[in-house]
Amino acid sequence: MKKLLLALLGVGAALTVALPGAFARTEATQAPDAVPGITKNSIVIGGTFPLSGIASLYAPIPRGMEAYFNYINARRDKKTGQRGIYGRKIVWKYYDDGYNPGQTVQLTNKLILEDKVFATVGALGTEPVLAVRPLHKQRKVPQVLVSTGASYWGLQYKQYPWTSGWQTDYIAEGRVYARWILQNAPTSKIGVFFQNDDYGKDYLRGLEQGLGSKRSLIVSKLSYELSDSSYASQLSRLRQSGADTLVLFTTPTPTARAIGTAKAVGWNPKQIVINSVSATDQVMAGAARAAGQAYVNGAVSTGYLKNNTNPKYRTDGAVKAYRRIMANYGPDGININNTFYYYGVAKAYDFVKLMYVAGRNPTRAKLMAATAKMNWVNPYALKGVRIKTSQTDRFPIDQGKVVRYNNGSWNEISALYKGR
Amino acid sequence: MNVVDRNLGRAIGPALFLAAAVLVILLPRFMGEFRLLQFTLVAIYVIALLGLNILTGYSGQISLGHGAFVGVGAYTAALLSLGRPGLEAFQLDPPSWIPLGDGMRPIFTIPIAALVTGLFGLLIGVPALRLGGISLALATLAIAVSFPIVMKRFAEVTGGGGGINLNLPETPFGWDISTRHWLFYEAWVTAGIVFLAAWLLTRGRIGRAWRAIRDGEVAAVSSGVNPALYKTFAFGVSAAFAGAAGALLAIETAYVNPDTFPVGISILLLASAVIGGLGSLAGAVFGALLYVFLPIYAQKPPIFSFEFADQAPGVVFGVFLIVIMLLLPGGVAHFFRALVVAARTGRFRRRSRTSELA
Numbered sequence: 001m002k003k004l005l006l007a008l009l010g011v012g013a014a015l016t017v018a019l020p021g022a023f024a025r026t027e028a029t030q031a032p033d034a035v036p037g038i039t040k041n042s043i044v045i046g047g048t049f050p051l052s053g054i055a056s057l058y059a060p061i062p063r064g065m066e067a068y069f070n071y072i073n074a075r076r077d078k079k080t081g082q083r084g085i086y087g088r089k090i091v092w093k094y095y096d097d098g099y100n101p102g103q104t105v106q107l108t109n110k111l112i113l114e115d116k117v118f119a120t121v122g123a124l125g126t127e128p129v130l131a132v133r134p135l136h137k138q139r140k141v142p143q144v145l146v147s148t149g150a151s152y153w154g155l156q157y158k159q160y161p162w163t164s165g166w167q168t169d170y171i172a173e174g175r176v177y178a179r180w181i182l183q184n185a186p187t188s189k190i191g192v193f194f195q196n197d198d199y200g201k202d203y204l205r206g207l208e209q210g211l212g213s214k215r216s217l218i219v220s221k222l223s224y225e226l227s228d229s230s231y232a233s234q235l236s237r238l239r240q241s242g243a244d245t246l247v248l249f250t251t252p253t254p255t256a257r258a259i260g261t262a263k264a265v266g267w268n269p270k271q272i273v274i275n276s277v278s279a280t281d282q283v284m285a286g287a288a289r290a291a292g293q294a295y296v297n298g299a300v301s302t303g304y305l306k307n308n309t310n311p312k313y314r315t316d317g318a319v320k321a322y323r324r325i326m327a328n329y330g331p332d333g334i335n336i337n338n339t340f341y342y343y344g345v346a347k348a349y350d351f352v353k354l355m356y357v358a359g360r361n362p363t364r365a366k367l368m369a370a371t372a373k374m375n376w377v378n379p380y381a382l383k384g385v386r387i388k389t390s391q392t393d394r395f396p397i398d399q400g401k402v403v404r405y406n407n408g409s410w411n412e413i414s415a416l417y418k419g420r
Numbered sequence: 421m422n423v424v425d426r427n428l429g430r431a432i433g434p435a436l437f438l439a440a441a442v443l444v445i446l447l448p449r450f451m452g453e454f455r456l457l458q459f460t461l462v463a464i465y466v467i468a469l470l471g472l473n474i475l476t477g478y479s480g481q482i483s484l485g486h487g488a489f490v491g492v493g494a495y496t497a498a499l500l501s502l503g504r505p506g507l508e509a510f511q512l513d514p515p516s517w518i519p520l521g522d523g524m525r526p527i528f529t530i531p532i533a534a535l536v537t538g539l540f541g542l543l544i545g546v547p548a549l550r551l552g553g554i555s556l557a558l559a560t561l562a563i564a565v566s567f568p569i570v571m572k573r574f575a576e577v578t579g580g581g582g583g584i585n586l587n588l589p590e591t592p593f594g595w596d597i598s599t600r601h602w603l604f605y606e607a608w609v610t611a612g613i614v615f616l617a618a619w620l621l622t623r624g625r626i627g628r629a630w631r632a633i634r635d636g637e638v639a640a641v642s643s644g645v646n647p648a649l650y651k652t653f654a655f656g657v658s659a660a661f662a663g664a665a666g667a668l669l670a671i672e673t674a675y676v677n678p679d680t681f682p683v684g685i686s687i688l689l690l691a692s693a694v695i696g697g698l699g700s701l702a703g704a705v706f707g708a709l710l711y712v713f714l715p716i717y718a719q720k721p722p723i724f725s726f727e728f729a730d731q732a733p734g735v736v737f738g739v740f741l742i743v744i745m746l747l748l749p750g751g752v753a754h755f756f757r758a759l760v761v762a763a764r765t766g767r768f769r770r771r772s773r774t775s776e777l778a
Contacts, residue, residue, distance in 0.1 A: 105673040106461065110716070113454040114453075127679055131585075131675040134674065196569075225569055225572070
């Protein structure tokens, strides 16, 4: 009892002495006019990505972006003769949040408060981005070109004016699959296997919207959690439902696993549909290893970027530039056929363009204003795709083509469509 | 050893606590905002680890489900602080039998979350009586694995995968301190209160009963200790502490979602508790420091090649765990205790079990 009293007394004394003095406001150390993250010769930007864990197949994205930024820092601009953007080198800081939104919050705070970034660029993951969207809004820090196709970014720009998206959104994409099925295989029995979060559900919503009155074509829809280690139960049930079309609204690693499992439970669907995020050569190669090349050939998806491994694009200027940039400015010993590096380069291209629109003396507000004034051609995207936004249209990329997989590449099998 | 030595010996514990308290109070003067954020998280995990320590370290019940308790506390705090009107903005409509008000100040959600989670812990504690050792570990692992799934299943209450954004934290009552400082002190004062509560529990009869049960249940029973009562109580207390930590976490990060509490959190918490030192309250502090700082600063260690750099934090954690288990079976805290004992008695004894001075 005496020990306790002594301890409490001591704490009380310490508190009364130290507390008043300890309540000090942190003082700003920067000049009042300075824009955080912008100096005469640098622009500091940051992002959070799943470099480890179940979503780590996305890890090449920030590295692709890094290679492109290195290239921009080294080359001289044709018009101004300066390196970087108007003479400012891009400093790119990215951290591993393991796809855990709790980690994303801590790391984003680190980027904003400690690294003092000008903006966060390309952060990956619907839920991680959602977790820090209010933080960006409160601190008025741009959260641009996020690496997720959730429709939130394009639809909720009024409530969250500091956040902007980039790629085609999942709902629009789901509608494209619906349209394609209705046109090409209207008697299909569809079995959907989707990730049990906003990513998977957005896609499913789009598919159901697109099918409209023919929604009953979906004979079964089953979900999985990212933490699940086996999908055998769901895929068996999908097979038993009589479905002949397997639609996969799954992230990369689960996609390869699901295809392998589908084969293993003895199912041979007539048609496999894979969402565009996972329709990369890496994933398909993994699926082919698990289920055999014949099983995965013929799978259908959509795309808005050139397929950098397709022989058709071997001599394409942009794909050749991509290979040069990765070879000269990317990390050593990597596989540049991995589409996620290409995705990173394509996105970095658009960020650099945005900074040019923001002008010689960029501010955070000017960068966000630029996201509503996008109007150019990205050479890494499919021919005909235009990166375009306006005050009322906040979907920079909303066009694409239906593509079919065969022996290592995706071939375009439709005309360019407009998703929104 | 004469009377003076003995009293000095007894004073070391409170003296250290005092020193730590003064340090915590003065910390904001010297640290930038982000570092303060990290130390706020340290406080939060101290609270969670104190709970885990009581359950696993003192009463000997292995739990791989502690993350789920933290998650329950976080969701409780989130739902309460938004209230029905706030949840409507997310198109959420929890069933009317759940007593949600109109939203309350976040600070009041902390004790309520602790209570709710504590009750949940008692509920878990009862069937846990029938299990022991590995079976209990597996059962608690099942809880941890199912937690995100259950949260997603009841999406009309929890917001499902999209989660719930709480209102961004702000200093209450118009006090003139920055929000960052307010969060820091809120977390550390709660940690201090929880620490004192844990200290009172573990130094008295309850703590002795726990340790007796841990060290030999049959012997404990024959000494007149009712294991069912104390083991269930341990689950309840442990869960209550985790619930308070979860509430603070929800307030601090202003976002809850099922994937913030995957099974990995439960495993990491247990590993941190073990490294910090089971059966020692100070061990929770070391464990929390490890839990918060290691993943960030292990991300780009120089000795790892490019290929494995991403997996570095996991590897480093694992190496730590193995090294501590081999060299310091009692964890980091026991190393310091051994130093203190050596200073007092002039002897250095290696302890291989948690000491009765705990």
